[in-house]
Amino acid sequence: MDVLVASAGAWMWNEPIGDVTEESFDAVFGVNVRGTFFTVQKLLPLLSDGASIVFIGSGAADKGDPGTTVYAASKAALRSFARTWTTDLKQRGIRVNVLTPAAIDAAAFADLPPGFKERTASRVPVGRLGDEYEIATAALFLASADSSFVTGIDLPVDGGIGQV
Structure with missing residues (x-):
């Protein structure tokens, strides 16, 4: 497996620390x-030397938005995995990266409060929500030989919302 x-x-929307x-x-x-x-542990024996592991993270891990305490911490753990596994797996040349989408026009918006999608889009520096194709393209980059010198990173694909 390459x-x-x-x-x-999995996440709980609007779950303040006292309600967890x-x-x-x-x-x-x-x-x-x-x-x-x-x-990853169970599939590790099946991964070829030089393989690529890509975790899908979340901008919530960096933002500290209210009501996301458990979800944000769980996605921050993926960032930690990428850092430590980059060194743990270096002898096999296995690259480990995190792709962090945010402000993506996905089905999950249907379950959020009215107006949330529009408010989110208005905060994105590129002026729109992203689409799932843009996440897939970034994942393909991290999986491909085009990123052979990229490992241990967190690649935000978020229209700039987590950057400015």
Whole structure:
């Protein structure tokens, strides 16, 4: 196997720290952290030397938005995995990177409060929401030989919303 994209994502919307339960914490960390960890661990013997691992992160890991405490921490864990596994797997030449989308016009917007999508789009420096194709293109870059000297990074694909 040459490429592994770990794209797990479970989250609780608007769950302030005082409302977090053991069940909701375990559900989010179970999918985002535990699921990612053991997926890679179990597939590691199948990965070829020089393979690429790409995690799908979230801009929430860097922002500190209210109500995202557990989700944000779970996605920050992926960033830590990329850093440590870059050195753990260097003898095999396996590259590990995080692709961090934000402000993407995806189905998840349907479950958010009315007006959220429009408010988000108005904050994006490029003046629009991104689309899923733009995330796929960035993932292909990180998976390809075109990024052979790229490892351990977090690549924001967010129209600049997390950058300015």
